[in-house]
Each structure stands twice: as C-alpha cells, then as structure tokens.
Amino acid sequence: MMEELQPAFIPYVGANFSLEESVQRAEDFAADLQKRRSVRDFSTQDVPKSIIESLIKAAAAAPSGANRQPYTFCAIASPKIKKKIREAAEKEEFINYNGRMDTQWLDDLKPLGTDWHKPFLETAPWLIVAFRKGYEIESDGKHQNYYVQESVGLACGFLLAAIHQAGLITLTHTPSPMAFLQKILKRPENEKPFLLLPVGYPAKDAQVPNLRKKRLEEVSVWYL
Ligand code: IYR
Numbered sequence: 001m002m003e004e005l006q007p008a009f010i011p012y013v014g015a016n017f018s019l020e021e022s023v024q025r026a027e028d029f030a031a032d033l034q035k036r037r038s039v040r041d042f043s044t045q046d047v048p049k050s051i052i053e054s055l056i057k058a059a060a061a062a063p064s065g066a067n068r069q070p071y072t073f074c075a076i077a078s079p080k081i082k083k084k085i086r087e088a089a090e091k092e093e094f095i096n097y098n099g100r101m102d103t104q105w106l107d108d109l110k111p112l113g114t115d116w117h118k119p120f121l122e123t124a125p126w127l128i129v130a131f132r133k134g135y136e137i138e139s140d141g142k143h144q145n146y147y148v149q150e151s152v153g154l155a156c157g158f159l160l161a162a163i164h165q166a167g168l169i170t171l172t173h174t175p176s177p178m179a180f181l182q183k184i185l186k187r188p189e190n191e192k193p194f195l196l197l198p199v200g201y202p203a204k205d206a207q208v209p210n211l212r213k214k215r216l217e218e219v220s221v222w223y224l
Contacts, residue, residue, distance in 0.1 A: 156194070
C-alpha cells in the first residue's frame with residue numbers, strides 16, 4: 001500500500017477558554033497540585049494496568065529535545081522483581097545512611113523522616129522506573145539524543161501530575177547508585193536509570209511530614 005503523505009504542519013486547535021475560565025482553571029490547577037505530596041505509606045490495593053498505561057501516555061506527551069522522547073518507562077507489578085529491587089535498593093541506602101551521605105545531607109533529610117528501609121518498593125502495586133536514553137541504538141549505528149536530562153525530567157513531571165490527578169500517590173525515589181535497576185530490568189546499555197516511582201493508593205493511616213512550600217515571592221521575580 002502507498003504510504004499516505006503527511007502534511008509537515010497542521011492547524012493547532014487551542015482550548016479557547018474565556019478569560020474568566022482561564023483564571024479559574026489556572027487557580028484550580030495550582031490548588032490541586034499543591035495537594036500533591038510524596039507519600040511513603042502505601043496500601044496494597046491494586047491499580048489496574050490500564051491506569052498505569054494512561055499515566056505513561058501522559059508522561060510521553062511532554063516536550064523533549066528534537067521530539068526524540070529519550071526515555072523508557074518500565075512498569076513493574078511482578079512481586080518477584082519488586083522484591084529484588086527492594087533488596088538491592090536497601091543495600092545501597094543502608095550504606096548511604098551509614099556514611100555515604102554527609103552530616104548536612106542527613107540533617108536536611110531529618111524533617112522527611114526517611115531511613116534505609118524501603119518497604120514501599122514491595123507494598124506499592126506498581127513501580128515505574130524511568131530510564132534515560134543517552135542515544136538510540138539504530139540499525140545503522142548510534143543516533144544522538146538532545147537535552148536528555150531535561151527531557152526525562154519534564155516527562156517525569158508530567159507523570160507525577162498525572163498520578164496525582166488520578167487520585168493515586170507516589171514518591172520520587174532515587175536510590176543511589178541505581179545501576180542495579182539496569183541489571184534487574186535487563187535494559188540495554190544506552191538506558192540509564194533516572195527515577196523510581198512506586199505508584200498506588202495511600203495506606204489508611206498514611207502520614208506525611210508537615211512541610212511548607214516556598215511562597216510565590218520566594219520563587220519568582222517579576223519584570224513588568
Ligand atoms: N535516597 C535516599 C535519601 C534521600 C535523599 C533525598 I535528596 C531525599 O529528598 C530523600 C531521601 C532515600 O531514598 O532515602
């Protein structure tokens with residue numbers, strides 16, 4: 001069959017909200033995102049695969065360098081693989097909390113109440129591991145990617161927002177070093193682990209640290 005010719009440019013169809021609607025939606029969205037928290041106490045309640053698929057679709061809608069989408073999201077529900085990941089992560093975190101992190105770092109973490117135990121890596125029904133692809137392996141050799149950290153970071157930001165707005169919880173877990181993820185998940189050499197997100201529902205008695213976010217004035221400067 002002849003391949004249909006795709007136009008190089010197509011019309012952009014915007015949302016066309018009224019000014020009032022835009023004001024309200026911007027405010028509502030900020031208020032909703034302000035409710036997002038990194039939660040470490042997960043319920044074992046299952047999350048259907050179709051939801052995880054939608055979350056990853058949302059992540060992959062983010063902009064990326066030359067639109068090359070330099071990432072792979074691994075979605076893990078297998079208890080066996082989750083157990084392997086927990087064991088490997090806790091091994092590294094034990095070393096982190098017992099000498100690899102300096103005292104200032106440990107002090108900065110105190111309000112979060114974290115330690116080397118990572119039960120959520122088994123309790124959460126899903127783990128999503130984002131891998132960054134420094135380059136693509138193609139039939140005729142390597143093909144470079146651009147702004148890889150930024151691109152994967154943006155996609156993960158979309159993913160966090162999608163998880164929150166679906167009524168689910170996550171936390172941005174970065175066991176360090178995390179090369180074990182590449183091995184356990186059998187990823188190719190051009191993929192390096194970027195971020196690990198357990199996804200699920202909060203436990204009934206879930207608690208979060210009483211943190212505050214900076215005020216608008218503390219995070220912005222205006223040039224009018
Ligand atoms: N990776 C460790 C330590 C840790 C580091 C930072 I920076 C945090 O914001 C939270 C934890 C851990 O996961 O416990």
